[in-house]
Structure formats: structure tokens, C-alpha cells
Amino acid sequence: MQLKTLTYVSRASLDITERDLLAILEVAQRRNALEGITGLLIFNGVRFLQIVEGPEEAIDLLVAGLRRDPRHTAFEVQDERFVTARSFPDWSMQLVQVSTAFQEAQREVVGVLPDEIDPAIRALVLANTQSIGGPVSLPD
Numbered sequence: 001m002q003l004k005t006l007t008y009v010s011r012a013s014l015d016i017t018e019r020d021l022l023a024i025l026e027v028a029q030r031r032n033a034l035e036g037i038t039g040l041l042i043f044n045g046v047r048f049l050q051i052v053e054g055p056e057e058a059i060d061l062l063v064a065g066l067r068r069d070p071r072h073t074a075f076e077v078q079d080e081r082f083v084t085a086r087s088f089p090d091w092s093m094q095l096v097q098v099s100t101a102f103q104e105a106q107r108e109v110v111g112v113l114p115d116e117i118d119p120a121i122r123a124l125v126l127a128n129t130q131s132i133g134g135p136v137s138l139p140d
């Protein structure tokens with residue numbers, strides 16, 4: 001089956017809290033499970049990097065909603081492609097909070113990526129992780 005994979009970065013709204021983040025994750029996991037979407041959400045306290053994969057129509061609908069979501073701004077698609085297999089089959093949405101400079105962020109991300117991931121997708125995630133390395137600490 002043809003699946004769409006889309007990668008974007010965005011900037012969290014200034015007043016975002018840990019509670020907001022957990023609410024985003026909970027809704028994302030529930031809805032993605034229903035829509036056949038899987039993926040990874042990386043957050044450094046300032047910026048998001050998310051990669052989502054699933055049926056084209058479901059991804060396009062999700063992205064339209066994400067563009068309207070006031071909890072983040074500066075939404076920029078980094079990559080869009082079609083793949084035949086999922087890179088994150090077991091994750092309705094996996095949150096990785098990175099707390100450090102990008103090299104350490106990359107190590108943290110590498111540590112959780114599935115072994116069997118497509119090398120092109122691995123390279124994409126790591127290249128984009130560089131752009132969001134930074135400190136993280138949110139109010140509760």
C-alpha cells in the first residue's frame with residue numbers, strides 16, 4: 001500500500017505548558033490509531049519536529065488541522081514523500097523530549113529509532129533534529 005510520510009517543523013506557542021504537551025500527545029495517539037497514522041514527535045521546549053505516516057487522505061486532513069492549531073506557529077513542511085512501508089509501525093505517536101545541544105539530541109533520537117527503519121527516513125529525522133537542538137524546560 002502507498003503511504004504518505006510528511007515531516008515538518010514548527011515553533012511552540014510561547015505559553016505552552018507540559019500539560020498542553022501531554023494533551024496534544026493523548027489526542028494524537030487516540031486519533032492516529034483510528035486514522036492509521038503513525039509517527040514521531042520531537043520537542044525541545046521551543047520547536048517541534050514531527051514525522052507522520054499513513055494513508056494520503058488522512059495525512060492531508062491532519063496537516064490541514066495542524067496548520068490551524070494555535071498551539072504552534074511557523075509551520076514549515078520539510079519533506080513529503082510516498083513510501084511502501086512504515087518507519088514507525090508501533091507508534092501511534094511517540095514523543096521524544098530533547099533537552100540538549102543537537103549532537104546529544106541526535107544521540108537521544110538515534111537511541112529510540114527502530115532498527116529496521118528506512119535509512120533515508122533515519123537520515124531525514126537526524127538532519128532535522130540538528131535544527132531543533134536546544135534547551136527544554138516547561139512550566140507545569
Ligand SMILES: Cc1cc2nc3c(=O)[nH]c(=O)nc-3n(C[C@H](O)[C@H](O)[C@H](O)COP(=O)(O)O)c2cc1C
Nearest residue numbers: 024027028031032048050062065066069071072093
Ligand atoms: C505539535 C502538534 C502535534 C500534533 N500531532 C497530532 C497528531 O499526530 N495527530 C492528531 O490527530 N492531532 C495532532 N495534533 C492536534 C491537531 O492539531 C488537532 O488539534 C487535533 O487533530 C484535533 O483536531 P480537530 O478537533 O480540529 O478535528 C497535534 C498538535 C500539535 C500542536
